[in-house]
Amino acid sequence: MFNKIKGQDRVISILKRAIEEDKIAHSYLFYGPDGVGKFTTALYFGMAINCLATHDKRPCGACNSCQKFLSFTHPDFIYTFPFPNPLKSDISASGEIKSDKAIEEYQDYVKNKIKTPWKEFFFTKNIGIRIGSIRMLEHRIYLTPHEANYKIFVIENAELMTVQAANAFLKTLEEPPNDSIIILTTSKPNSLLPTILSRCQKIQFAAISRYLIEKELEKNKFLEKFEIKMYARIANGNMEKALRLIDEGRIESREKTIEFLKFLLSGNDLHFIEFVKKYKTSKTQTQLVEIISHLIIWLADISYFKYCQEEIVNLDKTELIESLYNKNQNVEEYVDNLIEFLEKMLRRLEGHVNPQLIFTEIYNKFKMTFFGKTI
Ligand SMILES: [Zn+2]
Structure with missing residues (x-):
């Protein structure tokens, strides 16, 4: 086995x-x-x-x-x-948990671990x-x-x-x-x-190689090729995460990324300003982390568009990649730089900076790169 x-x-x-x-x-x-x-x-x-x-x-x-x-x-x-800290009254003299609710939560965790170990399990309280x-x-x-x-x-x-x-x-x-x-x-x-x-x-x-993760995901016949490549990259060596992404159908953050890129290309800043208002709370932080992971993939795609098109991940959206590429063809001058910038933004998000602020900064950086101006 x-x-x-x-x-x-x-x-x-x-x-x-x-x-x-x-x-x-x-x-x-x-x-x-x-x-x-x-x-x-x-x-x-x-x-x-x-x-x-x-x-x-x-x-x-x-x-x-x-x-x-x-x-x-x-x-x-x-x-x-x-496990969440049980109340003193919930524990017997020998240290066993007595509370029904705590036992139920304990069993749910174990059940998840056996049946769907890639799924995240959220406890009701802080754990230790x-x-x-x-x-x-x-x-x-x-x-x-x-x-x-x-x-x-x-x-x-x-x-x-x-x-x-x-x-x-x-x-x-x-x-x-x-x-x-x-x-x-x-x-x-x-x-x-x-x-x-x-x-x-x-x-x-x-960490598990991207190749091995892709091979594992290929066993799922319902996945499109671009999805396999995309999930494998976002998972970044974490097989559990790759399986979880499929399970949860995390297409939504990709849709948001595409929306963002379309706003950028249309040059209509007001649309973006309206869109970014949804990213005010710290709850949206994980969404933005995912969008940034997608943006990194799109940037790599732009440079693949120039040098080796068979490596492109977003195969179903090559027209969008092409439009971005046509705005600025000097990929060797900006792709690495932008990826580095996005990685820096990821670190800042970890430090609990307002996601809306970060997202706006990203928009401006992209606008500068592709249009030579900011909002
Ligand atoms: Zn045996």
Whole structure:
């Protein structure tokens, strides 16, 4: 089943070798960008270690043990993830959650993780990994396994451990029992305590190449070629994001981008001024981030229009690309510069600058480039 994980051949071969040579570490840190398969790899690794099939087939995905891992019902698979802080009254003396609402939310999260792991799950409150969860983990780690050879503990987004939780966890990491394997996953290894980092075997996950993402998206027969290319670029190495974009049909931000470019070409600034009013609130920030990602693709398309047309992403809108190109044909003078400018705008958006202000600045920069003037 390891071959289901795309673009992490190096990682998979390290883990397979560890199993074959019986040199499995007791604690691992899987780190790397979001959406590249860290959790799935942790799950499959735990499955492979406990799988009942012959060596070469592990994890088989079909045996009793694998099935339980895949449905998250294996009693020796303990999965910890950031969760909203339950009220004290909602927790029993042994640390278990009592509140129906919290249990429901917990189950919804796990259900989403099993069925549609690429979907984002939004909790009702701020999340973190708290000392209660670590205490529970500590308790379970010293029990003998129910049925597996090794108990598998996966702590997802471990950087979200509170200071208290991290300190408590450190003690567990010092001397984990021989029948336990702990796997931490994170996209921000530097936010973890150095003492935690130094006690784990570190396994780095890479961003997934655009080519591999495109190949994966091609399996979806409903997608147009331009959509495959577009999603793969916006996903920027994040397979989960690519799948999510398709799932959500994120065509809307592309439509907005096209609208923006048409305003620009028409020279009717009033239309733009009306349009940009919708971007006043900080809620529109994510929309603008997407529009900027699209604009970067359009800019690349303009330069492909000149040099290598088969690379164009927005294949269904070549007339728009051509119109922009005709306004200013010196692509080598402005494309890189504009992309750099847009990347700077993305960073400013992270700093919570008003999206309307940023969008207007972008409009002016584009107007200057293609028409030699501003609003
Ligand atoms: Zn199996």
